[in-house]
Amino acid sequence: MAPPKLAAGNWKMNGTLQSLAELDALPTAPGVEVLICPPALLVQPMAGRAAGRIMVGGQDCHAAASGAHTGDIAAAQLKDAGASHVIVGHSERRSDHGETDAAVMAKAAAAHQAGLVAIICVGETEAQRDSGETLSVIAGQLAASVPDCATAANTVIAYEPVWAIGTGRTPSAAQIAEVHDAMRQALCARFADGAEISLLYGGSVKPANAAEIFAIPHVNGALVGGASLKAADFGPIISALSAA
Numbered sequence: 042m043a044p045p046k047l048a049a050g051n052w053k054m055n056g057t058l059q060s061l062a063e064l065d066a067l068p069t070a071p072g073v074e075v076l077i078c079p080p081a082l083l084v085q086p087m088a089g090r091a092a093g094r095i096m097v098g099g100q101d102c103h104a105a106a107s108g109a110h111t112g113d114i115a116a117a118q119l120k121d122a123g124a125s126h127v128i129v130g131h132s133e134r135r136s137d138h139g140e141t142d143a144a145v146m147a148k149a150a151a152a153h154q155a156g157l158v159a160i161i162c163v164g165e166t167e168a169q170r171d172s173g174e175t176l177s178v179i180a181g182q183l184a185a186s187v188p189d190c191a192t193a194a195n196t197v198i199a200y201e202p203v204w205a206i207g208t209g210r211t212p213s214a215a216q217i218a219e220v221h222d223a224m225r226q227a228l229c230a231r232f233a234d235g236a237e238i239s240l241l242y243g244g245s246v247k248p249a250n251a252a253e254i255f256a257i258p259h260v261n262g263a264l265v266g267g268a269s270l271k272a273a274d275f276g277p278i279i280s281a282l283s284a285a
């Protein structure tokens with residue numbers, strides 16, 4: 042079975058209750074799962090408003106099921122609020138909060154335990170790309186961030202080059218293809234259903250470049266930041282994925 046096509050929006054620390062109006066204007070398209078990961082406070086109202094048309098996810102979860110972790114959110118609480126997915130290991134979490142591969146793996150396992158799909162993010166810095174380390178960095182992050190309990194049903198991998206996030210710069214199609222091909226090979230070598238795990242590209246995906254990116258082998262969708270905030274931008278990206 043081919044991996045599902047997923048158009049995932051990450052609102053990051055943007056949006057208020059008023060922003061939920063964007064959902065009403067957001068089209069869906071045949072063969073594409075649409076997911077938005079808003080700030081945690083908006084998960085429950087968004088899930089109510091999306092009414093099953095659009096899936097809703099968290100942007101992070103704690104590795105523990107519950108307990109004394111002030112300010113954190115458990116995967117089961119996201120699930121309780123109506124989330125189906127949670128992003129873990131986004132580069133902004135890794136850099137802003139010092140999250141290690143081991144921490145990301147524990148969070149992904151917690152997400153699975155709670156019945157959420159974990160979107161596990163990997164990606165090289167510009168310095169790592171410039172020094173030719175991209176493939177080894179990605180291989181290392183996959184090995185150390187993806188738990189053994191991962192399956193195609195509970196895991197999505199997002200390749201997000203750190204230098205492409207929010208910069209308007211994207212890797213060439215050949216560079217994206219090289220990484221996605223390597224990720225697919227690594228997942229197939231480790232997991233029985235590795236060929237069916239959705240692989241997303243993220244980093245400055247826009248309506249103007251979406252079709253080219255979705256034509257790349259083993260790109261099964263996108264994790265979209267800035268362009269997911271407005272239906273006028275995210276809608277054409279969803280359509281491009283449907284047409285790919």
Ligand SMILES: O=C[C@H](O)COP(=O)(O)O
Binds near residue numbers: 207209245266
């Ligand atoms: O999670 C989304 C990514 O960090 C991409 O963000 P961006 O589309 O604003 O570059």
